[in-house]
Amino acid sequence: MKSNKTIILSVDMDVQTLVELTDNLLFTKTGKHLDSLQRVILQSTLEGKKYPEIAENSHSKYNHVKRVGSELWQLLEDVLKEEDIKQSNARSILENFYFSHISNTANDWVNVNNNHINICRENKQSPSPKNKSSPTPTDQNQNNTNPENHDLSEAPDLYSLCDRHTELTTLKQWINENHTRIITILGLAGIGKSVLALQLIEQIKDKFDYIIWRNIDNYPTLESLQTSIINFLSPPDSSSQKTADFSPAKTTNNQLINYLRKYRCLLIFDNLQEIFASGELAGTYLPDHENYGKLFKQIATSSHQSCLLLLSQEEPKIELGNHYCHTLKIYGFLEACKMLLQERNLTDEDRWLELINLYGGNPLWLNIIADAVEDLCDGNVAQFLSCSTLYLGDLEPILERIFQRLSELEKQVIFWIANQETAVDISITPADFPHSHSDLWKGIQSLKRRCLVEKLRETEGLFEGECHSPLHIWKETQSLKRRCLVEKVMETEGSFFTIQPVIKSFGKMLLASEQ
Secondary structure, three states: OOOOOOEEOOOOOOHHHHHHHHHHHHHHHHOOOOOHHHHHHHHHHHOOOOHHHHHHHOOOOHHHHHHHHHHHHHHHHHHHOOOOOOOOOHHHHHHHHHHHHHHOOOOEEEEEEOOEEEEEEOOOOOOOOOOOOOOOHHHHHHHOOOHHHEEOOOOOOOOOOOOOHHHHHHHHHHHHHOOOOEEEEEOOOOOOHHHHHHHHHHHHHHHOOEEEEEEHHHOOOHHHHHHHHHHHHOOOOOHHHHHHHOOOOOOHHHHHHHHHHHOOEEEEEEOHHHHEOOOOOOOOEOHHHOHHHHHHHHHHHOOOOOEEEEEEOOOOOOOOOOOOEEEEEOOOOHHHHHHHHHHOOOOOHHHHHHHHHHOOOOHHHHHHHHHHHHHHHOOOHHHHHOOOOOOOHHHHHHHHHHHHOOOHHHHHHHHHHHOOOOOEEOOOOOOOOOOOHHHHHHHHHHHHOOOOOEEHHHHOOEEEEOOOOOOOOHHHHHHHHHOOOEEEEEOOOOOEEEOOHHHHHHHHHHHHHHO
16 A cells, blocks of 8 residues: 655754754653753764863863763663663664654655655645745845855854843844944853854844854955955856956955845854954054954945944944944853853852852853862862852963953053952042053043943942852843842942952952062
8 A cells, every 4th residue: 555655865864953853852752851961962972072072162071071971871762762872873873763763654744855854744735835936135034044145164163051032132123123234242252252143143044145154263364354255145156247246446345345235144253352452452453454444334334234243352443423333242141150050060059149250150261160169179169169269270371361462551450450349430530540540541441342340330339249249240130139139238420340350369360470
């Protein structure tokens, strides 16, 4: 008897499909999805990576990754009714299981398209393309997303613990409603800029004809960066048209602007701070990178529907007052940090907020410190916090790189603030600052562009809580106040600034070494 099913299978299933199918199967059998680390271990294993590389890429301890991996294989053995699943055979077992499952689904219609599997009941009709003319770029934006028009090859391979809903809402409004032409996502290393950008791309990818991610580190000059982008945007069969439209007489800037007008493009420039000079105030271009400033100005002031997303630890100086340019500073993320500590199985949950506060809510910093909590205190957070001084450990090389970029004036401001007991009011002329009042303001403004000082007026006053120092995760302050975890202790009309405990501690250490 002829079967009512149609099966279209490719030789190999792609990794993401296997991960999603496994996650769905686990949820069906156990009621629980893969957690973020399990998902990373499974995906990396299917890509042929071993535990040491997985641990390094996920900023986790090797023993922790190995233990979670072993538990995952045991779980899969129970669910799949298989024996001896391990890293070396996980992919073949999963592929065999799903192909076997599909081949035995006699009354299902199964389609594997671009390695993605869909299973439909027999009364469903096989999808067929609708009769319509070739879509225009606008049609493509509204109806589908062509992955061939996405070049994320230079984007980092990261996983997120949870979404930054507030920041994503703001970014989508700027792009979709305000048609912002240049957006800078500003924050310290490890705070989550790239993760946020990847989350944003996933939510708005259908709004753009092209999405291109470029890492500034990979391009010695602006011209080489622009050439890479233009080559991707140039249709392979339109060389003659390209020559006609973009003659050599035109500048590379104009060529790129013309493409930004022709298509709606989302360009992401990662690690933008690499075009700025060390030892100078924030946003000072390197001598051979000053042409970036001209490009940014042209993108900001030209008429087009594209968007340039800049990811940087240092704020670029773009024509201010232009409503087509916005900067989003991102700070510590309380929920992600809590989930991170939970994954690391640290104890004393009632002290986690204190630990998160001391290390600025920075997921990278906190992950590094979690290693120290495990190594030194067997995961006991209370014991770790009993240390009389703030422990920096493996954070010191990261902080050294930050301080190497500072100008001498900025270092003096950091050293001065580090020696103050409370936040400083820059509206009052300081008696003990070694430079002029104007220099203090100049240094503060530059440090603010590096996210190294924080203005307390943004939280409507000074707060103190169940921590050794003021709460610095400003995005969470209002929520914490409502939960009675912080208390407002003073009102002020001044302009108060402070620095994170980690920066303060490192600044004191450097100052002591120079004396």
